[in-house]
Amino acid sequence: MKYVFLTGTNRGLGEAAAKAFTDSRIISITRSSVENTDNIYKSFTMDFSDTDAMEQFVSEIFNSVDPDENDEVYLLNVAGIVDPVKAVSNLSAEEMLANYKVNVVAPTLLIQGFVNRFKEFGGEKRIVTVTSGAARGPIEGWSVYCSSKAAVNMIHSVLDKENIHQGNNIKSAVFYPGVIDTGMQEVIRASDIEEFPNLDRFKEYKETNKLAKAEDVAAALYKVVTLEDFGSEESYDVKDYI
Ligand SMILES: NC(=O)c1ccc[n+]([C@@H]2O[C@H](COP(=O)([O-])OP(=O)(O)OC[C@H]3O[C@@H](n4cnc5c(N)ncnc54)[C@H](OP(=O)(O)O)[C@@H]3O)[C@@H](O)[C@H]2O)c1
Secondary structure, rough: OOEEEEEOOOOHHHHHHHEEEEEEEEEEOOOOOOOOOOOOEEEOOOOOOOHHHHHHHHHHHHHHOOOOOOOOOOOOOEOOOOOOOOHHOOOOOHHHHHHHHHHHHHHHHHHHHHHHOOOOOOOOOOEEEEEEHHHOOOOOOOOHHHHHHHHHHHHEEEEEEEEHHHOOEEEEEEEEEOOOOOOHHHHHHHHHHOOOOOOOHHHHHHOOOOEEEHHHHHHHHHHHHHHOOOOOOOOEEEHHHH
16 A cells, blocks of 8 residues: 655645556645545645644654555655746845745755654655656746745755665655646736746736646646656656656
8 A cells, every 4th residue: 555645635735646646645744625535545744834723733644554564655846936026136034035945944844744654664764745847957937936846956956865764765856847838827917027937828828828727737646756766867757757
């Protein structure tokens, strides 16, 4: 049995991923409640902005299952936000921190909880965090989002080294999902062109059907996570699996 700890299960790519992992027990970790609970084995509610609560309760989430050595455990960090979409010159500390808590601190606390719970576990154990092309290329107005995803990439690179050094036998990688037709794209299209000069390009993606369906990206994510040699690469790109 696969036990899949999954964030963002209530909508967007996370919801599609919950449906794609049909052979798995999904342990859902969301801020909002999940409407479609068909495939959900256990459900936890948590606001990733509340880092104190996360530090306190993360171990409870990972202790909620008791896999045996024939089982597999996965952590899929999917939840994320793009805001604030603003030029660097207009950013406040509060809005920067709000993003970094959700995009960087929360997935890292979940990784920490997963590693501490399962480092001695003898079955297969894998971590994937959803990143973005924005981690690799600067986009005006997205300094916080770009840097949050670049931070996630580096945290994974460091984690890989630590897992080897500590003999944890945990495989991990980041996943580039491309542009997906989800609520995040709606937020992007509602941006102020003064802060986000690429606005028209993203509106055109929608108008010309360039956005991928969340179900197709989730199917690619499933393929990646279940690859025989998963973890041999530091990152996987949706375009190679869709
Ligand atoms: N869509 C794209 O084109 C695109 C491109 C590249 C990368 N990505 C990445 O793909 C991942 C999934 O994005 P998506 O497109 O599915 O976005 P989405 O439809 O906007 O969904 C975002 C998810 O993150 C959750 N979330 C936001 N703030 C939270 C908080 N404070 N605590 C807990 N959960 C919170 C949301 O929950 P609520 O419903 O409670 O807000 C929701 O489940 C993200 O990591 C994103 O950066 C997306």
